[in-house]
Amino acid sequence: MSRSPTSIARMNKQRFDYVIVGAGSAGCVLADLLSADGHHSVLLLENGGSDRSVVIQMPSALSIPMNMPKYNWFFHTEPEPGLGGRSLHTPRGKVLGGSSSINGLVYIRGNPLDFERWVGEGATGWGYADVLPYFRRAERRAEGGNEYRGANGKLGTSYGTLSNPLHAAWLVAAEQAGYPHTEDVNGFQQEGFGRMDMTVANGRRCSTANAYLRPALRRATPVSGQRSPPHRKVQQPEAVPRARRG
Numbered sequence: 527m528s529r530s531p532t533s534i535a536r537m538n539k540q541r542f543d544y545v546i547v548g549a550g551s552a553g554c555v556l557a558d559l560l561s562a563d564g565h566h567s568v569l570l571l572e573n574g575g576s577d578r579s580v581v582i583q584m585p586s587a588l589s590i591p592m593n594m595p596k597y598n599w600f601f602h603t604e605p606e607p608g609l610g611g612r613s614l615h616t617p618r619g620k621v622l623g624g625s626s627s628i629n630g631l632v633y634i635r636g637n638p639l640d641f642e643r644w645v646g647e648g649a650t651g652w653g654y655a656d657v658l659p660y661f662r663r664a665e666r667r668a669e670g671g672n673e674y675r676g677a678n679g680k681l682g683t684s685y686g687t688l689s690n691p692l693h694a695a696w697l698v699a700a701e702q703a704g705y706p707h708t709e710d711v712n713g714f715q716q717e718g719f720g721r722m723d724m725t726v727a728n729g730r731r732c733s734t735a736n737a738y739l740r741p742a743l744r745r746a747t748p749v750s751g752q753r754s755p756p757h758r759k760v761q762q763p764e765a766v767p768r769a770r771r772g
């Protein structure tokens with residue numbers, strides 16, 4: 527998806543139906559959705575670079591990219607009066623896939639009662655029953671779908687392998703200590719100790735770049751790509767899922 531400054535200049539003369547700034551979680555999904563009908567061209571601009579590194583793609587390396595300035599903007603808060611004046615590190619992804627390429631891979635939905643509370647506070651249409659179909663539609667769960675979980679979407683999720691006997695012992699210990707057990711934290715009962723879902727598919731990180739952007743680029747014709755010279759850091763073109771030449 528890399529492109530030379532020449533192809534970037536050529537792209538500058540092209541017209542697109544949509545321009546998306548940031549190829550992060552939202553940007554990759556949007557690029558896929560907006561180009562899906564085959565009638566609209568999309569320009570997706572990303573400041574960061576390639577996500578091909580093994581430390582991004584390999585789930586067990588997850589703590590590495592989030593600590594690399596190459597992939598993390600390393601934002602810090604203003605000094606917080608309530609924290610003795612400390613500034614807190616606020617990581618954000620700076621790479622294709624955005625934060626979904628450097629995050630902790632935990633797939634856990636909001637608690638249903640939170641959605642209900644938001645509706646009570648005026649967020650009509652955001653109740654748990656309203657959003658559940660979208661969660662299910664997005665998800666491709668390795669362990670299969672049911673009334674809470676999706677199996678045919680693009681975002682791959684899977685349980686980790688519990689091969690270490692200490693994992694099972696931990697869950698037994700939690701029950702012995704009086705805590706509830708849950709079979710599925712994204713299913714009927716969120717509360718309790720149980721296995722956690724990861725955004726991992728076929729042994730790879732299932733970032734939104736892998737889940738949404740790459741299939742979109744395969745479907746369409748990529749006409750322009752990513753990196754501009756360093757002095758043009760902002761709004762470098764990253765990839766263009768383009769279903770129709772304009």
Ligand SMILES: Cc1cc2nc3c(=O)[nH]c(=O)nc-3n(C[C@H](O)[C@H](O)[C@H](O)COP(=O)(O)OP(=O)(O)OC[C@H]3O[C@@H](n4cnc5c(N)ncnc54)[C@H](O)[C@@H]3O)c2cc1C
Pocket residue numbers: 547548549550551552553571572573574592617618619620621622623624625626628629630631632633634760761762
């Ligand atoms: C270290 C870390 C761990 C996390 N762990 C988890 C987890 O385990 N589970 C979970 O559910 N969530 C986790 N999250 C949160 C989750 O990943 C984010 O909430 C989500 O990815 C944010 O999506 P987004 O589209 O809002 O932004 P991002 O995915 O951050 O995308 C924004 C993109 O815009 C680009 N950009 C910014 N400015 C410009 C510009 N001017 N021009 C071009 N491009 C620009 C950025 O480089 C970036 O790629 C974690 C986040 C981080 C950083």
